[in-house]
Amino acid sequence: MSGSSVSAHVREIAVAHSPDSDDAFMFYGLATNKVRVPGLKFNHTLTDIETLNRKALDGFYDVTAISFHAYPYLQDKYALMPSGGSVGEGYGPxxxxxxxxxxxxxxxxxxxxxxxxxxxxxxxxxxxxxxxxxxxxxxxxxxxxxxxxxxxxxxxxxxxxxxxxxxxxxxxxxxxxxxxxxGLPLPLGGNAIKRTLGPDLMQSVCVALRDSIQYALDNRAEALEYAMQFARDLDVQSADKFVGMYVNERTLDYGPDGRDAVSKLLDMGYEKGIIPNRAHPDWVELAAAAK
Missing domain, CATH: 3.40.190.10 (Periplasmic binding protein-like II)
Known part of the structure; x- marks a missing residue:
């Protein structure tokens, strides 16, 4: 089979996240091809979170990091991925x-x-x-x-x-x-995936992100070394602490209280008139075989 016919069967997935040590750590497996998915190629774009929020309004990327505050504005285009959250356990901005x-x-x-x-x-x-x-x-x-x-x-x-x-x-x-x-953790940001990819592809990409996070947690030293290039003024010890704050077991799975916290935060924003439309958090649920 020729190279051109092989490439024709590769689906490119546009992934975007912040140029921060925690996001870099999270996506290390995918960015370095330590985690691969047959038939998929992940193209990474790094830019600040507010820019990503704005681009998500137009459905610009297939997978994008977002602030949870942004979700009500783009929920028609994106579902929430079950992994990849940055959650503050009694700490945050x-x-x-x-x-x-x-x-x-x-x-x-x-x-x-x-x-x-x-x-x-x-x-x-x-x-x-x-x-x-x-x-x-x-x-x-x-x-x-x-x-x-x-x-x-x-x-x-x-x-x-x-x-x-x-x-x-x-x-x-x-x-x-x-x-x-x-009494809840503060859910700051998560990863969202475009609904137009369809259920099967959404499943595959969600599993790939979870596997990337797991790979980084299992290979912490090498993933941290990679993330250091995005660690703005942090030494290795501080970068390790920062990554640990926002990439952990909660990042693999929000847990019931983590998901409740997302709903609570967005409901309060709506009820206080800060968010104009009520959010309906819609999570991609991984098939039993993928868990």
Whole structure:
């Protein structure tokens, strides 16, 4: 059989995720072909989460990382994959400041946020519905606060571990606030898959992602070495800690309370008028043989 006829039978799957150490760790198996699926080729695009949220509105990628806050806006095009979640177990995005402020004081100022479709933004608005915000690229929030452009900023990703190096103060950890409020973990982001792929292909891709996560967890040292290229200012020990926060057994399977937390978060957003339409979380359920 000729090479051209072989390639004609390969289905390319466009995958997009954030250029962060935890996402890189999660997708290590697929990105390096340690995990393969006959007949499928995975093409990876890395870009910031707010851009991914916006592109998902148009169904741009077959598989995409999204903020859970974005899901109600794209649920007609995408279902939620059962693996790949970034879930805060009593920790998550933080409000930080150069001053020691109370959360109430911080929310009387204009807060720099990483995007209005991020889950961090949704949690902030649930905490303080009238807070004034301004969108700043996520990796520029700490510099902007240090420069005095904002009294407070809402940080995500590795900034949760590095903010204190700059002399900044933690005002409020949204994950701890959410846990105290609901008793649930804070589901920040997940992976979504286009419905137009059809049930069989959706199953195959969901199994491939789960296997990629499992491969990384089983081969932690090599997966972490790969992820370090995306670890923005983190040493190996800190990167390992950050990856452990957001890629773990919960990433393989949200669990009943994890799925409940997604519904609770989005229902609250709708009921508070932050999200205009009610979410109907729709999870791809893996066939028994794939589990």
């Amino acid at each position: 933080m409000i930080i400041s150069t001053k020691q402020l109370t959360p109430e004081e911080a929310c009387k100022t204009k807060i720099a946020v990483p995007g209005t479709m991020t889950t961090a933004y949704l949690a902030l608005k649930l905490f303080s519905p009238d807070v004034e915000t301004e969108v700043v690229p996520f990796d520029q929030i700490i510099p902007a606060v240090l420069a005095g452009k904002y009294e407070a900023g809402l940080i995500i990703h590795e900034g949760q571990l590095t903010y204190s190096r700059s002399g900044l103060h933690k005002v409020l950890d949204m994950g701890k606030w959410w846990r105290d409020l609901t």
